[in-house]
Amino acid sequence: MAENQQKLIHTFGALAELGHEVAHKQNFQEMIRTSLHLLLGSLAIMRGGVARYSRFGHELNMLSVRGLGEDFPLSLSLCYEDERQFLINGLNAIEVSQAKVLPFFQVYDSSFEKKRIELAVPLVIRDEIVGLIFLGEKANGEPYTSDDKEIICAMARHIGVGIAQRNLTAELERRVEENRRLYDDLRMTYKDTVKAFATAIDIKDKYTEGHSVRVGKYSEIIAAELGWDEDQIEGAAVAGYLHDVGKITVESKIINAPYRINAREHAELNRHPGVGYEILLPINHPYADVPLAAKYHHERLDGRGYPDGLYDTDIPYIAKIVALADSFDAMTSDRPYRKRRAANEIVEDLQRNSGKQFAPELVTAFCRAMLKELTGEKKDKKFSRLLGRDYLQNEEIIPQLKNALNGLSATSSLTFVSLD
Numbered sequence: 001m002a003e004n005q006q007k008l009i010h011t012f013g014a015l016a017e018l019g020h021e022v023a024h025k026q027n028f029q030e031m032i033r034t035s036l037h038l039l040l041g042s043l044a045i046m047r048g049g050v051a052r053y054s055r056f057g058h059e060l061n062m063l064s065v066r067g068l069g070e071d072f073p074l075s076l077s078l079c080y081e082d083e084r085q086f087l088i089n090g091l092n093a094i095e096v097s098q099a100k101v102l103p104f105f106q107v108y109d110s111s112f113e114k115k116r117i118e119l120a121v122p123l124v125i126r127d128e129i130v131g132l133i134f135l136g137e138k139a140n141g142e143p144y145t146s147d148d149k150e151i152i153c154a155m156a157r158h159i160g161v162g163i164a165q166r167n168l169t170a171e172l173e174r175r176v177e178e179n180r181r182l183y184d185d186l187r188m189t190y191k192d193t194v195k196a197f198a199t200a201i202d203i204k205d206k207y208t209e210g211h212s213v214r215v216g217k218y219s220e221i222i223a224a225e226l227g228w229d230e231d232q233i234e235g236a237a238v239a240g241y242l243h244d245v246g247k248i249t250v251e252s253k254i255i256n257a258p259y260r261i262n263a264r265e266h267a268e269l270n271r272h273p274g275v276g277y278e279i280l281l282p283i284n285h286p287y288a289d290v291p292l293a294a295k296y297h298h299e300r301l302d303g304r305g306y307p308d309g310l311y312d313t314d315i316p317y318i319a320k321i322v323a324l325a326d327s328f329d330a331m332t333s334d335r336p337y338r339k340r341r342a343a344n345e346i347v348e349d350l351q352r353n354s355g356k357q358f359a360p361e362l363v364t365a366f367c368r369a370m371l372k373e374l375t376g377e378k379k380d381k382k383f384s385r386l387l388g389r390d391y392l393q394n395e396e397i398i399p400q401l402k403n404a405l406n407g408l409s410a411t412s413s414l415t416f417v418s419l420d
């Protein structure tokens with residue numbers, strides 16, 4: 001009795017440890033190995049192995065073995081009848097000598113005999129086979145008692161649950177990965193569609209060819225300089241690409257007029273932010289408030305913009321970014337009635353209009369990004385690609401940018417106050 005109690009206490013200790021192993025080991029292989037050692041050690045079993053079942057291959061693959069030697073098969077096939085019988089048997093110990101009617105025990109008979117495999121425990125968890133445990137003879141040479149088998153089954157259940165959990169995690173990881181790939185595909189499709197759209201907008205306006213695409217890129221530069229994350233930067237780029245989408249409803253002859261347009265034509269052209277907003281509103285944009293950027297990209301901090309004459313804090317931030325990018329591109333592009341001015345003059349212009357037309361912190365970010373490129377701090381030559389390398393080879397531009405940044409940092413905390 002005392003010996004039996006001792007054994008029981010020892011076994012429960014092992015079981016508790018096994019439960020802990022299954023629950024806490026991050027490394028699956030290590031968990032299986034430790035569990036097998038605990039199982040063999042607690043009942044003084046000479047040798048054994050744990051195999052994981054693969055539903056796809058209909059096979060058992062050894063995860064961990066002890067004392068089985070190199071000639072024991074690492075992968076064992078199961079036929080339909082074996083699987084059916086294992087499921088009926090459930091998680092109970094099978095005496096190998098009594099089970100030779102099953103194809104599995106016939107096929108691998110010699111391997112089992114050579115290693116004196118006495119018990120096989122199918123790991124059936126929630127009516128699914130997840131693996132199988134093989135056990136050799138006990139060290140004392142005695143047959144397994146029903147108590148032994150009960151203990152073995154309790155421990156086997158822990159191992160089975162560990163494998164089932166692992167299967168579930170692997171399946172979950174696979175689905176997460178699949179989802180991520182689908183999302184990436186979708187994201188690419190969205191980006192490509194937006195770019196195609198921007199190109200289509202630009203085709204209509206032959207004098208400002210590539211305007212939308214450039215505004216997208218300048219907006220991206222500003223957002224990146226502000227330290228935004230990847231999605232937000234992409235959102236700013238998309239807002240830039242699509243800001244003038246409303247122009248597709250404006251007559252071509254107004255857009256392409258080789259002269260300064262009159263008041264009526266201006267009114268027609270000035271409808272484009274509102275129209276753009278209407279076009280973009282029904283689309284579900286993943287990263288930024290793209291419709292608001294289209295609607296308010298001609299607003300100014302001092303309230304003298306259009307269509308609503310909003311003041312500073314009432315203008316959506318994304319619209320302020322696009323507004324700066326838009327004006328910068330307009331200033332640095334040739335028009336039929338005027339040539340673009342020198343880069344340093346444009347920087348002066350930005351400086352002068354900071355706090356009136358443009359948000360000061362955005363002008364700062366923009367000038368800083370340009371300076372970083374010109375001083376070589378930034379290797380990616382985005383401005384040079386957009387403006388042409390020669391345009392920025394202006395010796396006054398670096399001092400001008402530095403001057404602008406000094407001046408701007410002193411005023412950047414000022415915000416415009418509405419007068420009404």
Ligand SMILES: [Fe+2]
Pocket residue numbers: 243244272297298326
């Ligand atoms: Fe516009």
Ligand SMILES: [Fe+2]
Pocket residue numbers: 211215243244326
């Ligand atoms: Fe524009």
